[in-house]
Amino acid sequence: MESLNVGLVGMGNVGSGTLQILLENQEQLAQKLGIPVRVAAVCSRSIASRELPAAAVGVDRYSDWRDVVGRPDIHVVAELIGGLQPARELIETALSHGKAVVTANKELMAREGFSLWQAASQAQRPLAMEASAAGGIPIHSVLREGIAGDRVVAMAGILNGTCNFILTEMEKAGRGFHDVLAEAQQLGYAEADPSADVDGLDARSKLAILATIAYGCGVPAEDILVEGIRRVSDVDFNYASQLRHTIRLLCVARMGQQGLSLSVRPTLLPKDTILASVSGSYNAIWVQGAYGQDTFYYGRGAGPLPTGVAVVSDILHAGRELLSGRENRVSPYSFKQLTEYQPAPPETFRQPYYLRFRVENRFGIIADLAAILRDHHIGIDAVGQLPITNWRDLPFVITVEPATEGEIRAAVETMSQLDYLLEPPLVMPMFAGF
Numbered sequence: 301m302e303s304l305n306v307g308l309v310g311m312g313n314v315g316s317g318t319l320q321i322l323l324e325n326q327e328q329l330a331q332k333l334g335i336p337v338r339v340a341a342v343c344s345r346s347i348a349s350r351e352l353p354a355a356a357v358g359v360d361r362y363s364d365w366r367d368v369v370g371r372p373d374i375h376v377v378a379e380l381i382g383g384l385q386p387a388r389e390l391i392e393t394a395l396s397h398g399k400a401v402v403t404a405n406k407e408l409m410a411r412e413g414f415s416l417w418q419a420a421s422q423a424q425r426p427l428a429m430e431a432s433a434a435g436g437i438p439i440h441s442v443l444r445e446g447i448a449g450d451r452v453v454a455m456a457g458i459l460n461g462t463c464n465f466i467l468t469e470m471e472k473a474g475r476g477f478h479d480v481l482a483e484a485q486q487l488g489y490a491e492a493d494p495s496a497d498v499d500g501l502d503a504r505s506k507l508a509i510l511a512t513i514a515y516g517c518g519v520p521a522e523d524i525l526v527e528g529i530r531r532v533s534d535v536d537f538n539y540a541s542q543l544r545h546t547i548r549l550l551c552v553a554r555m556g557q558q559g560l561s562l563s564v565r566p567t568l569l570p571k572d573t574i575l576a577s578v579s580g581s582y583n584a585i586w587v588q589g590a591y592g593q594d595t596f597y598y599g600r601g602a603g604p605l606p607t608g609v610a611v612v613s614d615i616l617h618a619g620r621e622l623l624s625g626r627e628n629r630v631s632p633y634s635f636k637q638l639t640e641y642q643p644a645p646p647e648t649f650r651q652p653y654y655l656r657f658r659v660e661n662r663f664g665i666i667a668d669l670a671a672i673l674r675d676h677h678i679g680i681d682a683v684g685q686l687p688i689t690n691w692r693d694l695p696f697v698i699t700v701e702p703a704t705e706g707e708i709r710a711a712v713e714t715m716s717q718l719d720y721l722l723e724p725p726l727v728m729p730m731f732a733g734f
């Protein structure tokens with residue numbers, strides 16, 4: 301092999317960032333791999349109208365991905381189009397043509413990644429997916445190699461830059477969710493349809509991938525408890541601040557005696573913790589190992605160049621594997637075989653919770669709520685209420701002592717029957733560590 305020939309399919313955010321790095325950083329990439337890394341082809345459906353960098357002058361352009369994966373001189377195909385189909389078909393076809401494959405596709409890898417790895421394994425070709433979770437943070441390599449000698453006990457991460465941007469703006473400026481979301485859309489930080497981000501689905505796919513790599517079990521993303529940030533309001537930041545906390549969309553994985561507990565939900569974090577200081581579109585992951593204890597990873601979770609770095613690093617990794625000629629490829633999931641996912645029962649872990657109510661004011665509300673909590677064996681930690689400005693829509697907060705998810709859910713279900721509640725209580729865990 302005189303050069304490692306690469307075909308990039310998808311010329312959007314990630315594809316264009318990847319192309320820029322491959323063209324600009326050619327010299328150093330060749331020094332690292334030992335042979336040049338050459339972009340042989342780029343593809344997107346609208347390639348004819350796309351402006352490419354001047355340095356892409358000799359690069360062939362295609363509008364049909366089949367033309368890229370079928371080219372005999374291409375060694376590595378990067379799938380950067382996203383979605384389930386035709387991305388899956390593209391990867392399978394590329395593998396069957398003997399190509400190594402690199403992908404940034406979290407949705408596909410969270411759902412069907414392990415079967416694609418089996419196909420890659422059979423084809424004896426590398427499959428790499430570093431960019432699929434936490435974009436610019438090399439957390440896959442860390443879990444797969446850097447701390448592979450450890451046994452991961454727990455992880456907590458901020459994995460969606462759009463939500464983190466919205467929440468930190470709400471906190472800084474005391475603004476409402478919809479106002480900040482509109483600005484994020486204008487700035488290009490949020491999609492026109494923001495549901496994948498603000499409803500926690502994007503973070504859920506990333507957590508499914510990271511948990512699979514960390515624990516070696518096939519985690520179905522749809523089994524993860526997910527709550528988005530739509531219900532978090534400026535009032536919650538006000539109360540959280542009085543409690544010396546802030547609010548972030550937190551992804552948590554914890555291994556217990558009886559199984560794995562996974563959740564993505566808005567969470568109160570003490571202001572003096574490192575995770576609470578992660579602002580704007582940044583991501584971070586805290587990993588706790590049984591032996592190495594705590595490690596923390598921070599960086600850009602998305603964006604053309606940070607994600608492009610992850611894709612290019614995977615291309616180098618694939619190139620090294622192809623050059624070494626090994627038949628037993630390194631699994632992108634770290635584990636050779638995955639075990640069955642064993643979810644922890646909801647009574648496994650105890651943690652304090654923040655409950656925010658909106659009520660039409662009347663006598664006896666606190667007494668009613670306290671009685672329900674008592675009946676579910678949940679102790680009250682504090683009750684907070686800002687000065688009343690509207691008797692017909694009064695927000696107030698109860699924080700409770702550590703309880704299980706099952707106890708809290710049962711109590712909140714009973715509370716939701718109360719006729720003076722304007723909406724079901726907003727429940728957020730208060731996370732202070734594992």
Ligand SMILES: NC(=O)c1ccc[n+]([C@@H]2O[C@H](COP(=O)([O-])OP(=O)(O)OC[C@H]3O[C@@H](n4cnc5c(N)ncnc54)[C@H](OP(=O)(O)O)[C@@H]3O)[C@@H](O)[C@H]2O)c1
Pocket residue numbers: 309310311312313314315343344345346347363364365380381382383386404405406407431432433435601602603604607
């Ligand atoms: N954006 C980020 O920062 C980021 C971070 C980490 C991971 N990712 C992942 O990276 C992938 C790409 O994301 P992105 O933000 O770059 O998306 P994007 O900006 O929407 O770009 C997608 C590209 O794929 C092309 N495309 C779509 N379907 C195609 C098809 N059937 N054949 C050929 N080309 C096709 C699109 O162009 P045409 O419409 O012209 O075909 C476009 O060039 C996704 O899996 C995403 O989850 C993104």
